[in-house]
Amino acid sequence: MQSRQPVTVDGNEAAASIAHRLSEVIAIYPITPASPMGELADAWSAQGRTNIFGAVPDVIEMQSEAGAAATVHGALQTGALSTTFTASQGLLLMIPTMYKIAGELTPTVFHISARTIATHCLSIFGDHSDVMACRQCGWAMLCSNSVQEAHDLALVAHAATLETRVPFVHFFDGFRTSHEVNKIEQLADDDLRSMIDPACVEAHRARSLDPDRPVLRGSAQNPDVFFQAREACNRFYDAVPSLVQAKMDQFAALTGREYHLFQYEGAPDAQRVIVMMGSGVGAVAEALKVLTDRGEKVGLLKVRLYRPFAVEAFIKALPRTVRTIAVLDRTKEPGAMGEPLYQDVVTALAEQWPNGSNGHPRPVVIGGRYGLSSKEFTPAMAARVFHELSSEQPKQHFTIGIIDDVTHLSLKWDEEFTTEGSDVTRAVFYGLGSDGTVGATKNSVKIIGENTPLYAQGYFVYDSKKAGSVTISHLRFSPRPIDSTYLIERANFVACHQFQFLERLDMLQLADPEATFLLNSPFGPDEVWGRLPREVQQQIIDKRLKFYVVDGYSVAQMAGMAGRFNTAMQTCFFALANVLPREQAVEKIKESIRKTYGRRGESVLQSNWAAVDGALASLHQVEVPAEATSTTHRLPAISVTGNQMDAFIERVTAMLLSGQGDRLPVSALPVDGTFPTNTARFEKRSIAIDIPIWDKNLCTQCGLCALVCPHAAIRMKAFPSQACEAAPKSFQSKPYAAKELPDYLMTIQVAPDDCTGCGVCVDVCPAKSKEVVKHKAINMEAKLPHLATERENFDFFLQIPEFDRTSAKIDTVKGSQLLQPLFEFSGACAGCGETPYLKLLSQLFGDRAVIGNATGCSSIYGGNLPTTPWAQNALGRGPAWNNSLFEDTAEFGLGLRMAIDQKQGYAQYLLAQLSGQLGDGLVQQLIESSQTNEAELAQQRQRVAALRKRLTRINSPDAKRLDAIADSLVKRSVWIVGGDGWAYDIGYGGLDHVLTTGRDVNILVLDTGVYSNTGGQASKATFRGAVAKFASGGKASRKKDLGMMAVAYGNVYVGQVAMGANPAQTIRTFQEAESYHGPSLILAYSHCIAHGINMTTSMGHQKDAVNCGFWPLYHFDPRQAQSGGQSFRLDSHKPKTRFRDFAMLEGRFAMLARSNPEHAERLFALAQRDIDDQWRYYEQMAAIDRGGSTSPAPAESATNADVNGDSIPSPKTTNPVAL
């Protein structure tokens, strides 16, 4: 028998390790937080890692979770052992197939990182709403409560499904378990072999579809037999609990770890018991220990096998002495009598509690909800639930963990209650995303876990921003296994890896008295005290903290790894935490560095090692004065003056921004998920080190800097010279270069606190000094010396009235950039390639845009609380935005359009009805206005205002109805926005359908060529030869030509753009697409971190992509076909460079060329062939003369839209529906 190794892994890896070793076909699709399981399986197979049968599992990425489930279904039917991984909506998409798999009694395991289902909002975090939504499918459901269990019970599930023929959902809590790093004992292949019965595998294979012994499965049945057939499977389900327990027993004999269907712990004569499943049992168990030590009669019943619910085993597991039971559900079912586990428990007790016998009455059961969307669930909350159980009338259907001041269901808990052991090292590290803090602390967990007898746990909290995010790492080390499934509340070590955090985060609130505080400080031990905010000084004094500083920046700089001081900080942690002897710690850190970075090269290794050696020499203790003397204070969470802040912002947004969202009561939150827009401006994160500074003397007023800025943090404005009269002295302006506006000035202004310092604006600036070539019209300069003046300048800039839209030449770069961006300061990655397009959209159409946004990067930086970048103009107009799902966005957007059309049609009907009272002239103008330009739109708005005024004088129901929908008479611009994962893969069916409807929707695909939001998995937009997750050997197949597929319909406007290559074409395409009264599809090349490029020079990469034919620019305008023109036009030149030359400049391709040169050469040659072939095809398309041809036929289903684009849709005046 092979020996078992202690490993330090997260729950995803723990489960995937078993799944990969026990499967032959694995179908995958990315979704947080389950993606790492698929990524690992894919990577392991790519490396040739075999399963226990000696074969390399065949891993395939599908177009959606529905596709993954169906592929698994097929593979199972032909006799393979097959699995998949998913969560949340992904699991919901699998449900139809899950019914089939179960109905056919097919053994498989789906591993689920349980995650919240989107309701009033999306949430990536953990609860049981997804797994509970498939409890009716006929699958066994096995719950793991910890990382070790995710490993162990994954094996039990695989073994049991083969024994029982019932498919298993094996689930564990998303993030809390899936992403918690913990020390576990890894099962050896021999363990797996001994648990899997070969006879069951053979039986599974024998049932497979095989033409040598053909059968039919999946028949259609009639009322005569369906019912009976459905009941025929009962015995299999009846057998599941005992067979699972038998496997658990076999496992216990093998490993010594004992599992039960329902596992009880606590007082044997407990009177109060909590029943629950999932990671929360860790917190309950800790509370339980404290309470039982006090002599309280309490217990915990952990549910492991949730389906089939083994009532007998459940009753048996409960102590007969129990009087009250609290069932905790990590899900919410509005309108139900209680949540699922609660209802099961009630039913079980009602059915089988031996009532009255031996004097044990049936216990009282209450149900409660906790931990939705990874809401913290702590021992203090568990203790409160136990306390509630002792009250005379325990609260039914309570909640714990929140303050419910509306329906008053919540229990208030004692925040001082703690169960943290004194022998546990509890360390909290505050870092900035990508400064390496999380990576280093993960290493620390591994070092301790794998080199000492200590147990180690790491859990990592990230904020909602992609750029400049704050990360908080929670580490525990203990001589005992760590089941503390909640964040550290009292740390004996706090490290701040970013000095500037002290200004805005109260991190020392977590510090225990006499804890150690390690600060990464550019100021030495003698100078640092005076640099601390007064509040921090006071905390250090009051808590008698041991205060150390290290100049990690300098250590990293000296070691040749500027900016990445994580290694230095990690070394200092070990030096101070005394978890290991210092010398041994240093040795282990270096060893760990070799493991982590060794593959990346000797120089990387040497730099890290140098940082280790340099760190200790730079570590100093600070002598703490007796009094706080600082005159600086922590900054307020929200930087706005009172008159800008409405009540909601003040009550809710400010709390979210200050990290106090947990303290908001139920009454503070919208009941339906509706939030105000225009809020990103309140979030001044000030994350840039350098910002662009304008040199007006060189500026040519081209507007490119403003166009490409991903964050709307550099802006152009033209204004009458008198608008500048009250300007601050430092405010810069110059005469505006436009003959028609001789008295105008213009300026380029940076928003210093909103800039991320990406430098894209400077990179694209074409105006160079004649004397000093590197000096441009804007230049990145250190922010601090400019901060105060630029803040003042930007505030003034905002007060200058916006340029009149009706007189701007908005079809030019310069003109478009005079329009106010209504998408600003997003939390997207610095240098993001998507956001400039959205900003442009918002400038051109934002004040009348309705946006349906697919889940993905754009829904996260667009709609992740606490704030949104979607903004409003001075009149309060701006994009209205919603995200339905990942897979349904096109259809959702179509619905938006249809309702708007319907409203407009009804309004026009009502206008006609009321024309006598309103005046025929106004009515006619309102109906007939073409609204094809800004001036006409402005006139229509004036007409609507006039209409409203007149309606007030008419007292009739129709007038009221018309007043309610009169705004729809102003043209609305409907946009369907998403990434390539949505458009090419999961949402393609819907997108394709919407294209055929002929409706006036504008579809913007932000094409990064990968699933960017989930970390760069391949999509069908991934180019051949690119390395991506799920395509670690390089994408082997050709990129799907979505544009040409749409062109084939003939009535879809299609444009392919790349802002960095041809901004004018981009702007023109947006305008043409929007003006087309049918479906429009814009494919926008969007660079991404997953391309492996320097984001500062990203626009240059776009140009290179176009120049080599990788991304040809074109547009197809069906209107041209009708008018005898050229409908398909190439907007870029014949490729001038070779693909290989472009590819070697991007990490996604160069990585393959380096790791597998021969394979890369093959794929690159094929990619070149793709490009050549595509270009030839496009040239031929561009040569087709459609002049005089009949106009493209409208789609049959088109009803209200003019697919040919030559007139406004005619209003529907029959059968109006009141809205």
Add this chain to the structure above:
Amino acid sequence: MNVDLSTRYLGQNLVNPLGASAGPLTGRLDSLRRLQDAGAAVAVLPSLFEEQIQHDEQELERLYEYQAESFAESLSFFPELENYNTGPRGYLKYLETAKRAVSIPLIGSLNGCSSSGWVRYAKAIQNAGADALELNIYFVPTNPEMTSTDVENRYVQLVAQVCQSVSIPVGVKLGQNFSSLPHFARRLVYAGAAGLVLFNRYLEADIDLESLTFKPDLILSHRHEARVPIRWIAILRDQINASLAATGGVHRTQGIIKLLLAGADVTFMTSVLLLKGPDFLRTLLVDLARWLEEHEYSSVEQLKGSMSRGNAPDPGQLERANYMQALIEYSPHRREPHFD
């Protein structure tokens, strides 16, 4: 033909004085074989650039770490691969393969940027089977505080460190911009260099007139460039005890003969072979043998250095005065000077 073409360079017996210097042709097995088949007696493999390796490694690191562990949904952006082929592994593997593929001596070439790197990679190249090592030292001083002595000391120190750490002969490829080349050359030899390669041709940055940026660019040598090594080889030949190799501008048989006359042990070429193909070596070799025979030389050894500064009848022409002479005598109608 009875002329003995053999020579000796960096401790290696060569069948003739024609070698292929570091370049694209020696970087591929097929062209390396063709060079050998055409008569190349020795080949220098392309340089292992430490700086390039470090750059690759750091870039790879940057790629993986940039924005990693920042956002809960995308903790990384690339799959971890088994092998990134960073570091010298690819180079060393090629060297090992090349050693098996051809029988001529192979010289590894190293361009380092740190003292530890020089030594580490020199050892690795030796262990991979190189018959000798060429150090391709290139340092551009930009700091006015740094004296020419500082620069020379840096070179000498590196050469000494490498020579002490390997047992194979070490040649040093030099640029021509040293204040006193003979003195410096002697210091290098004292430090352990077994040979000098004169002269290195560097990537010189060009300016792109549209983007107003520097663009690295390498242009092929011209045959006139051979005049510089002729002068310095003739000057050094009698004064240092080390192999001397000529490189840069070696395009024609006449040039090769002149370099040998000056005192070169071997003449290395790249540009002409890129232009005319590896088989051109065969022509050069035949012409060399014919010239020697016609001029009644019995061996290359006899020819080598027979016009060194010590052996030439008019060594003064190697000194500054001949520059003035050339200017005075130059006219547009005159044919090119007699080299080549």
